[in-house]
Structures are given as C-alpha cells and as structure tokens.
Amino acid sequence: VPKIVDHVQRRRELAEAAVRVIGRLGLDGATTQAVAAECGWSTGVLRHYFRNKDELLLAALSELERRNLQRFEEAKGEPTGYDAIRAAAVATIAGDRDETRVWISFLARASGDAAIAGIMRRGIGTWTRRWADVLQRGQDDGSIDPDIDTEETAVELYGLINGLRIGSAFGRASYPALDRGQLTFLEHLRADVPVS
Amino acid sequence: VPKIVDHVQRRRELAEAAVRVIGRLGLDGATTQAVAAECGWSTGVLRHYFRNKDELLLAALSELERRNLQRFEEAKGEPTGYDAIRAAAVATIAGDRDETRVWISFLARASGDAAIAGIMRRGIGTWTRRWADVLQRGQDDGSIDPDIDTEETAVELYGLINGLRIGSAFGRASYPALDRGQLTFLEHLRADVPVS
Numbered sequence: 001v002p003k004i005v006d007h008v009q010r011r012r013e014l015a016e017a018a019v020r021v022i023g024r025l026g027l028d029g030a031t032t033q034a035v036a037a038e039c040g041w042s043t044g045v046l047r048h049y050f051r052n053k054d055e056l057l058l059a060a061l062s063e064l065e066r067r068n069l070q071r072f073e074e075a076k077g078e079p080t081g082y083d084a085i086r087a088a089a090v091a092t093i094a095g096d097r098d099e100t101r102v103w104i105s106f107l108a109r110a111s112g113d114a115a116i117a118g119i120m121r122r123g124i125g126t127w128t129r130r131w132a133d134v135l136q137r138g139q140d141d142g143s144i145d146p147d148i149d150t151e152e153t154a155v156e157l158y159g160l161i162n163g164l165r166i167g168s169a170f171g172r173a174s175y176p177a178l179d180r181g182q183l184t185f186l187e188h189l190r191a192d193v194p195v196s
Numbered sequence: 197v198p199k200i201v202d203h204v205q206r207r208r209e210l211a212e213a214a215v216r217v218i219g220r221l222g223l224d225g226a227t228t229q230a231v232a233a234e235c236g237w238s239t240g241v242l243r244h245y246f247r248n249k250d251e252l253l254l255a256a257l258s259e260l261e262r263r264n265l266q267r268f269e270e271a272k273g274e275p276t277g278y279d280a281i282r283a284a285a286v287a288t289i290a291g292d293r294d295e296t297r298v299w300i301s302f303l304a305r306a307s308g309d310a311a312i313a314g315i316m317r318r319g320i321g322t323w324t325r326r327w328a329d330v331l332q333r334g335q336d337d338g339s340i341d342p343d344i345d346t347e348e349t350a351v352e353l354y355g356l357i358n359g360l361r362i363g364s365a366f367g368r369a370s371y372p373a374l375d376r377g378q379l380t381f382l383e384h385l386r387a388d389v390p391v392s
Contacts, residue, residue, distance in 0.1 A: 105304045162363075163360075164359075
C-alpha cells in the first residue's frame with residue numbers, strides 16, 4: 001500500500017522540518033509558513049497533513065519521542081544492562097541541539113497549558129521507568145552494583161542526561177567524556193566484578 | 197537613605213511577584229497587569245520601577261540568579277569543599293518550582309532571541325566555573341577525590357542539578373535522597389580517607 005507509506009513518510013518529513021524550525025525560532029516562531037518554507041512544500045500541503053499549528057507542533061514532539069525511543073531500543077541490544085545504559089546514555093546525550101530546544105519549548109509551554117503539562121509529566125515518568133528497568137536488568141545480570149536503588153538512580157540518570165543536553169544546546173559546556181565513550185558518572189554504578 | 201532602600205526592596209518585591217506569575221503562566225502570560233494583580237500594586241507603580249514588560253521579565257531572571265548565588269555562597273561557609281558541594285547541591289535542588297519554570301521559560305526564549313541566548317549561555321558558563329572552583333577547593337583540602345577532572349565533573353554536577361530540578365518542577369519524579377541529605381551521586385566524588 002504505497003499510498004499509506006507515502007503519507008506516513010511525508011508526515012514525518014514535515015514533523016522533522018518542524019523540529020528544525022522550533023529549534024531555531026521557538027514555538028511562537030514556528031508558524032505553518034515557516035515550516036512550509038523549511039521543507040519546501042506549500043502551506044496547502046501542510047494543511048493536508050496537519051489541521052492546524054497545534055497539530056503540527058505536537059507532531060514535532062512525537063518525532064522527538066520516536067528518535068529517543070529508537071536510540072534507547074537500539075542500545076538495549078547490548079549484551080549487559082550496564083552496556084545498554086552506557087550506549088543509551090551516549091546516544092541520547094549526543095542527540096542534536098534542535099531536539100533539546102524543542103523539548104525545552106514544550107516544557108516552557110507546560111506553564112499555563114494543562115494539556116501540555118500532562119504530556120510532559122507523563123513523559124518524565126515513562127522515561128524514568130524505562131531507565132529503572134534497564135538498571136534492574138543490570139542488577140539481574142550482575143553488571144550493575146546490587147546495592148543501588150534502581151528507582152532513585154534512574155531519576156538521577158535521566159536528570160543528568162537532560163541536564164547535559166541543556167548544557168550543550170544552550171551553553172558552551174562541552175563534555176569530552178562523551179567523545180571517549182567513558183561516562184564518568186556511570187563508572188560508580190558498575191558492579192565490582194573481577195576482570196575475567 | 198531610607199528612600200533608596202525602599203526602592204530596592206520594592207523592586208525585589210515586584211520581581212518576586214513576576215517569578216511567581218511566570219512560573220504559573222509562562223513568559224507570554226506574565227503581563228504587567230498579571231504581575232500587578234499578583235503583588236497588589238497598580239500597573240502605574242510597576243511602570244515606575246520597570247519601563248516595560250521586558251525589563252520586568254529580566255528582573256525576574258536576576259531574582260533567580262540572586263537566590264541561587266545566595267544559597268551557593270552560604271554553602272561555601274561549610275568546613276570542607278565536599279561539604280560545601282553537598283550543601284550547595286541540596287539547597288539548589290530544593291529551590292522552588294517557580295524558579296525552575298522561570299529558568300526554562302528563558303531557555304525557551306533563547307531560541308530566536310540572540311540577547312537572551314547570550315545571557316543564558318554566559319549563565320551556564322559562570323555556574324559551571326563556580327562548581328569547578330569548589331571541587332578544586334575540595335581537592336586542595338583533601339575532601340574530594342584527587343583523581344577526578346574538576347572541569348568535567350562540574351559540567352556533570354551542574355547538569356545533574358538542573359535535570360533534577362526539572363524532574364521535580366515538571367514531573368512527579370521525587371528524589372528521596374534529598375530528604376535524607378545524602379546525595380547518592382556525590383558519594384563517588386568523595387576522597388577515600390580513613391575515618392579519624
């Protein structure tokens with residue numbers, strides 16, 4: 001059914017353009033016209049896929065979730081829980097600046113918009129649980145320190161990753177540990193196992 | 197000179213009202229009228245202190261900086277670098293939700309506003325250096341692990357604190373370690389010194 005595939009691909013293409021425009025101009029600047037100009041389609045085509053600006057902006061938020069989840073699921077293919085945590089953390093922190101800026105724009109809108117506030121709150125809850133599950137897997141396979149509290153550590157991990165993304169999207173803060181693939185903050189989660 | 201003191205106090209009182217209103221409604225909702233209603237003064241009085249809405253919003257941002265710096269400087273009174281880091285981290289993470297929401301609102305505005313982007317970027321740089329300085333003090337007095345890279349760890353610490361604040365301002369993510377005053381993520385920064 002090529003027509004449906006085409007529809008899904010076009011929607012994603014437009015959502016990707018919206019991510020870039022929001023990242024550059026913020027939610028207020030991301031008009032239907034600006035997104036149309038970014039992707040080279042007419043506003044008429046855009047309106048065929050999204051009824052209004054709000055639908056388009058929510059599609060940009062869904063696109064972030066899709067990318068974050070894809071990276072996370074790929075990382076879960078690693079042999080141990082610890083390796084999965086490290087791979088997921090590296091890939092997430094390295095996510096592009098526009099994604100972080102879109103996330104921040106929606107967090108800002110959560111003040112004063114109960115529907116967006118609910119989406120953001122549930123997102124934070126869902127992601128914290130996802131990180132906790134992989135920490136638990138690491139305790140089960142012996143790669144993560146059995147003494148850590150997985151729930152509490154998940155809150156820290158998720159918080160740290162978000163904080164580092166903000167530093168690189170809005171500051172000059174570089175994080176050389178990322179390039180080395182050796183995340184300092186992860187080292188103390190590791191189980192003390194003798195080198196085999 | 198009571199008149200000058202009065203002026204400074206009134207300005208702060210209005211800035212504090214602006215922080216609460218931005219926290220509740222976002223930057224767009226923080227009109228001069230809304231802030232006037234919040235603090236019980238007329239918009240005429242407000243206009244006497246702030247020429248326009250932008251000046252008022254920037255005063256709210258300065259109020260955040262004042263609070264964060266006050267907490268940080270107080271924490272520096274602790275006997276060791278490690279204790280100072282812990283006290284500063286606890287006090288900062290426990291800062292109120294409105295502060296975090298105001299900070300997020302300004303980060304969001306940084307996309308598309310070069311002046312705000314510059315203020316936010318410099319703020320991230322300044323705070324990262326402040327944390328690095330206290331880590332260095334801890335290495336000098338023997339309370340912080342001599343093997344850590346203070347610059348890189350400061351990026352992590354500052355990122356983690358911001359991430360945890362976001363979790364508690366916009367999510368349900370609770371952080372029980374904070375109530376215990378024992379921040380798990382700080383433990384591994386500690387120097388391995390024998391208990392005296």
